[in-house]
Amino acid sequence: xxxxxxxxxxxxxxxxxxxxxxxxxxxxxxxxxxxxxxxxxxxxxxxxxxxxxxxxxxxxxxxxxxxxxxxxxxxxxxxxxxxxxxxxxxxxxxxxxxxxxxxxxxxxxxxxxx
Amino acid sequence: xxxxxxxxxxxxxxxxxxxxxxxxxxxxxxxxxxxxxxxxxxxxxxxxxxxxxxxxxxxxxxxxxxxxxxxxxxxxxxxxxxxxxxxxxxxxxxxxxxxxxxxxxxxxxxx
Numbered sequence: 001x002x003x004x005x006x007x008x009x010x011x012x013x014x015x016x017x018x019x020x021x022x023x024x025x026x027x028x029x030x031x032x033x034x035x036x037x038x039x040x041x042x043x044x045x046x047x048x049x050x051x052x053x054x055x056x057x058x059x060x061x062x063x064x065x066x067x068x069x070x071x072x073x074x075x076x077x078x079x080x081x082x083x084x085x086x087x088x089x090x091x092x093x094x095x096x097x098x099x100x101x102x103x104x105x106x107x108x109x110x111x112x113x114x
Numbered sequence: 115x116x117x118x119x120x121x122x123x124x125x126x127x128x129x130x131x132x133x134x135x136x137x138x139x140x141x142x143x144x145x146x147x148x149x150x151x152x153x154x155x156x157x158x159x160x161x162x163x164x165x166x167x168x169x170x171x172x173x174x175x176x177x178x179x180x181x182x183x184x185x186x187x188x189x190x191x192x193x194x195x196x197x198x199x200x201x202x203x204x205x206x207x208x209x210x211x212x213x214x215x216x217x218x219x220x221x222x223x224x225x
Contacts, residue, residue, distance in 0.1 A: 043158065048211045058212055103213065107156065108157055
């Protein structure tokens with residue numbers, strides 16, 4: 001049973017570019033959350049998708065957007081990249097009716113912005 | 115003030131030692147509490163949920179003090195494999211799906 005898979009694993013972009021990160025949730029999971037983890041910090045909540053809609057959003061600018069597809073997979077898009085967007089982007093999935101907080105994370109996409 | 119505060123460590127302990135981590139949280143409306151473990155350059159993994167009555171899972175014991183907004187994790191008989199960063203996590207409040215992570219406490223267990 002595959003866990004949460006993310007792609008790409010590493011990528012390098014320049015300031016002003018746009019990036020799309022992809023996530024496939026664990027089998028049977030219908031909810032996907034995205035987190036940003038800067039070096040030496042804990043993950044920060046970007047947003048959560050459920051039933052193809054953004055259910056809750058953290059304190060991130062509109063440059064960060066997402067999508068969830070009917071098969072529950074998800075994308076995170078970041079426009080007009082800034083140096084400060086360099087981080088590990090983690091996707092986490094959870095099944096229905098699970099206690100909030102019991103998340104299964106993917107290995108992340110490590111983004112470097114030059 | 116950070117929403118979840120942890121001592122960054124590192125805590126450097128010998129095998130077999132008992133070590134305790136603490137964290138405080140600022141949102142009194144938080145309802146769910148967790149400890150996650152993160153190995154170097156890996157994804158966080160749920161270690162255990164924390165319940166009001168306290169709970170134990172093998173060598174790991176978690177406690178919650180809602181009045182003081184304080185969470186603890188005790189590891190007994192430390193193993194080399196326990197070396198990792200331990201993240202204290204709370205949800206963002208009643209009916210919130212957002213998880214708020216502390217910056218983590220780094221544990222190094224030496225032979």
